[in-house]
Amino acid sequence: MKLHRLLAGTALAPALFLSLAAQAQVTVFGVLDLGLSRLSASGTSGQSLLNGDGNTSSRIGFRGTEDLGGGLKANFWIESAINVDTGTSGATSTNNKDSVSGGLTWGRRSTVGLQGPWGELRLGRDYVPSFSNLTTSMHPFGTNGVGSSGLLFYPVNAGGTTVRTSVRASNSVGYHLPANAAGVYGAVMLASGEQPGGAATSKDGNHQGLRLGWRSGGWNMAAAIGKTRYATGDYTQSNAGINYKLGAARLMALWGENKVGATRTRALMLGTQWELSAQGEVRIAYTTLKASGVASDATHLAIGYVHDLSKRTALYATAARIDNKGAGTRFNTGLSPTRPGGSSSGLDLGLRHSF
Amino acid sequence: MKLHRLLAGTALAPALFLSLAAQAQVTVFGVLDLGLSRLSASGTSGQSLLNGDGNTSSRIGFRGTEDLGGGLKANFWIESAINVDTGTSGATSTNNKDSVSGGLTWGRRSTVGLQGPWGELRLGRDYVPSFSNLTTSMHPFGTNGVGSSGLLFYPVNAGGTTVRTSVRASNSVGYHLPANAAGVYGAVMLASGEQPGGAATSKDGNHQGLRLGWRSGGWNMAAAIGKTRYATGDYTQSNAGINYKLGAARLMALWGENKVGATRTRALMLGTQWELSAQGEVRIAYTTLKASGVASDATHLAIGYVHDLSKRTALYATAARIDNKGAGTRFNTGLSPTRPGGSSSGLDLGLRHSF
Amino acid sequence: MKLHRLLAGTALAPALFLSLAAQAQVTVFGVLDLGLSRLSASGTSGQSLLNGDGNTSSRIGFRGTEDLGGGLKANFWIESAINVDTGTSGATSTNNKDSVSGGLTWGRRSTVGLQGPWGELRLGRDYVPSFSNLTTSMHPFGTNGVGSSGLLFYPVNAGGTTVRTSVRASNSVGYHLPANAAGVYGAVMLASGEQPGGAATSKDGNHQGLRLGWRSGGWNMAAAIGKTRYATGDYTQSNAGINYKLGAARLMALWGENKVGATRTRALMLGTQWELSAQGEVRIAYTTLKASGVASDATHLAIGYVHDLSKRTALYATAARIDNKGAGTRFNTGLSPTRPGGSSSGLDLGLRHSF
Numbered sequence A, B, C: 001m002k003l004h005r006l007l008a009g010t011a012l013a014p015a016l017f018l019s020l021a022a023q024a025q026v027t028v029f030g031v032l033d034l035g036l037s038r039l040s041a042s043g044t045s046g047q048s049l050l051n052g053d054g055n056t057s058s059r060i061g062f063r064g065t066e067d068l069g070g071g072l073k074a075n076f077w078i079e080s081a082i083n084v085d086t087g088t089s090g091a092t093s094t095n096n097k098d099s100v101s102g103g104l105t106w107g108r109r110s111t112v113g114l115q116g117p118w119g120e121l122r123l124g125r126d127y128v129p130s131f132s133n134l135t136t137s138m139h140p141f142g143t144n145g146v147g148s149s150g151l152l153f154y155p156v157n158a159g160g161t162t163v164r165t166s167v168r169a170s171n172s173v174g175y176h177l178p179a180n181a182a183g184v185y186g187a188v189m190l191a192s193g194e195q196p197g198g199a200a201t202s203k204d205g206n207h208q209g210l211r212l213g214w215r216s217g218g219w220n221m222a223a224a225i226g227k228t229r230y231a232t233g234d235y236t237q238s239n240a241g242i243n244y245k246l247g248a249a250r251l252m253a254l255w256g257e258n259k260v261g262a263t264r265t266r267a268l269m270l271g272t273q274w275e276l277s278a279q280g281e282v283r284i285a286y287t288t289l290k291a292s293g294v295a296s297d298a299t300h301l302a303i304g305y306v307h308d309l310s311k312r313t314a315l316y317a318t319a320a321r322i323d324n325k326g327a328g329t330r331f332n333t334g335l336s337p338t339r340p341g342g343s344s345s346g347l348d349l350g351l352r353h354s355f
Helices: A003-008 A015-023 A129-134 B003-008 B015-023 B129-134 C003-008 C015-023 C129-134
Strands: A027-041 A047-052 A059-069 A072-083 A109-116 A119-127 A168-176 A184-191 A207-216 A219-228 A235-246 A249-260 A263-275 A280-292 A298-308 A313-324 A343-354 B027-041 B047-052 B059-069 B072-083 B109-116 B119-127 B168-176 B184-191 B207-216 B219-228 B235-246 B249-260 B263-275 B280-292 B298-308 B313-324 B343-354 C027-041 C047-052 C059-069 C072-083 C109-116 C119-127 C168-176 C184-191 C207-216 C219-228 C235-246 C249-260 C263-275 C280-292 C298-308 C313-324 C343-354
Touching: A027 C072, A027 C109, A027 C119, A047 C168, A072 B027, A072 B343, A109 A168, A109 B027, A109 B343, A119 A129, A119 B027, A129 A184, A129 A207, A129 A219, A129 A235, A129 A249, A168 A207, A168 B047, A184 A219, A343 C072, A343 C109, B072 C027, B072 C343, B109 B168, B109 C027, B109 C343, B119 B129, B119 C027, B129 B184, B129 B207, B129 B219, B129 B235, B129 B249, B168 B207, B168 C047, B184 B219, C109 C168, C119 C129, C129 C184, C129 C207, C129 C219, C129 C235, C129 C249, C168 C207, C184 C219
Parallel strands: none
Antiparallel strands: A027 A047, A027 A059, A027 A343, A059 A072, A072 A109, A109 A119, A119 A168, A168 A184, A184 A207, A207 A219, A219 A235, A235 A249, A249 A263, A263 A280, A280 A298, A298 A313, A313 A343, B027 B047, B027 B059, B027 B343, B059 B072, B072 B109, B109 B119, B119 B168, B168 B184, B184 B207, B207 B219, B219 B235, B235 B249, B249 B263, B263 B280, B280 B298, B298 B313, B313 B343, C027 C047, C027 C059, C027 C343, C059 C072, C072 C109, C109 C119, C119 C168, C168 C184, C184 C207, C207 C219, C219 C235, C235 C249, C249 C263, C263 C280, C280 C298, C298 C313, C313 C343
């Protein structure tokens, strides 16, 4: 019987049967991460907040895999952000240029694809390849909290360009190497802004990206590049990370460059994820930023501790400080904006639970 | 113990117990359909898009049935659209007149009801009866992709009336005949726009609809009519379909009329769903449209192929062309607008996965 | 293995395994309540509506509890409103001052927390303690339908203050007493509007609340107070309820006061939930309101019947009437606004189903 005919029917099969069938077809998953933050900048009185995502981005999603036989699989994945402090959801972008918000969207990820011994093909909204080097596999804090790689590794908007593709792109076709490719992993993505033709902005939001990495023994290394077209100034993100597991400590280095039009920022991070015990991990990251044509040079020091209550639940604390070296101001997600020549600091104390 | 007291409690029962209870109570279901489309109109350069819903409308929903004993059942169903290419959701209408969008809504369906040997009563937002004849049971392509029945069987807005009830209506009470009524099936619906009284627009969005059909052996036939009130001009949708399964081919005919105020469009489709093999089905539809007072006469030819990778997953390809006969322009969902006297064509290549 | 590393991986574990794991981790739950309402006010023609939530507020949610060992548990809960008649969702507030709507939000509840023998700590968006005395544990009709406690026990906005915290607050930290505290129960909450510092409105939306109760034998009694800061006039909600189960009838009394700036409303309700049979319950509530500086004195009489078709499904009917004693107009959620010196009445007939 064809599925489209099955869907067209109005009769409900017995709920139990449907539930058992569904059990193998869809997985509900998510993260809720919330805590207290104390944020301050030199010359201001500071602010205390209930702040989410200090350790892991809060989300709810639905995903599944169907075995089609002969090594072929069909995959789907939809995932929405949750702002646990207020119950709101995250934004998405339909054209990789403008933001869409105002209620739940599957803006974190929305893909359907096929997977085989040859790798995985994904269609939809997904992470751009160059984002992956900013996560916890290459940066001790990933992109979360006051220690986030995003503070100095994300682009600074300039010249009329607001970058929407430093993390994800809509209207994308992506290919991922298979899992067991002798330690080699990687992905390539093409995405479209789907702008009307014949205008100066007709290529706005078009993205192409590539990532290639290698994992073996205690070593993990990867490099990536991504470019997004905007009539007001193209955006290019390049980065490379390498780390080595030396006993209980993973020693990590990450380099990244963002070009937005004629501006450029370059960041270099040295850090570690150090397993103190089966439950506890210390994280340290020190980053220096060189800016050209936008914002100022800066340094970012972050020290944190994650205490696992279980595989699914953890308490965490992170303290961080950004020092601004020059006359330009850098506005940072998760920390108060630094003043010219000043500093800003932040403290996260939180609880992260996943399901 | 009364449920309202159960809900008022703040204590959580053990998760395992709740999960097992929930297992028989709610089913998560959905479709993700995404592919590449190439759309062009005579005199334009055309556009390539990542385009969803070429075969089946993408969605996520939750539904369940409770056996109340004595043949009585309680049913619920909430269902939301997914735009897989961008992670956004679909719009709904609270008054069958204006559109509401900006985040996830249960705009595809949101009903609660009772079902017995006497049929099913549904309250909420639901499909109007006259929509059902435009789906795959009566049109080879249903309302999806470049072969969609909607291209010529949907109404053309005119005279200030934007029709919101050609597919669904909010604030509705519906009755459906039981499944085993000697092959006879049908539904009747009353819906309200719930506009304030005492104004010229106080009946805007009020809908009444009826569908009656008969299925027996290889035969399936149904007729339906629906009317929605708008002060700017009422909307009436009438249609009738008949099809017969001759060997591997289902031969299909569909007639439909839309009146919006003083305007009228009438379409006639002849087509087939032809099962080439256990996995493959060819679809062909040829439609002619006669327009009066709005847009132009037109023809629509669509040829497609659906290849089932499993009961849940399929690859599909559809090619279609609309020829515009007169001076009026017809704007079509899913295809570029035709120019006066010109044509537009489209190609869908996609993957549909359901769970 | 650390969870953050697990999340970073792109490989999908077998769907079946994930589903079985998820089974004990997340529970999908909800309510769909919809029916017909007839609302009228003296001097108007009245209106018939398909109206939701006449018995219980419609919702869908996801919740779970993880046993961390040693009596410690991690809890999460996200819950969204459903307007079943139209498929839209409910609003939330990010600062306890302004409303956010336009798509699904987890505005009903969004919390993560830890629970132990010492009680429960919750972070996020949650009910304020003083709301709990307005629900079915202290008022025969709770806050639903034409008999809702909210009609006279909710605040009247005044002096530029629109109250957003009479039910819930965002950015909150809450503590709940453990379940087996010798019949004593209670909660305390601190919530922040998270307004920028240094302005007259910097404390807007800051809330503090407390509730303490005692349940023993047939007795249940509780008192609560909550205060929210607004530069245009603070909001204070105080209430106390007591009820006693005498045979099949629960005799209930509830007193409540709302102060918004310089205005004040005080309501006193006497009523009962009377179990006629294992399936049927009669509800009666009579409320008198004294208003000072805003609106008018009023009375509210409501009589209802709830018929359980099962533990999960019920039919209900409620009739209610508000008489307005003075020159002021009181606008009531769920009933037409009363005219000065006039009355408004309402009738609900509905179906409530939970899963």
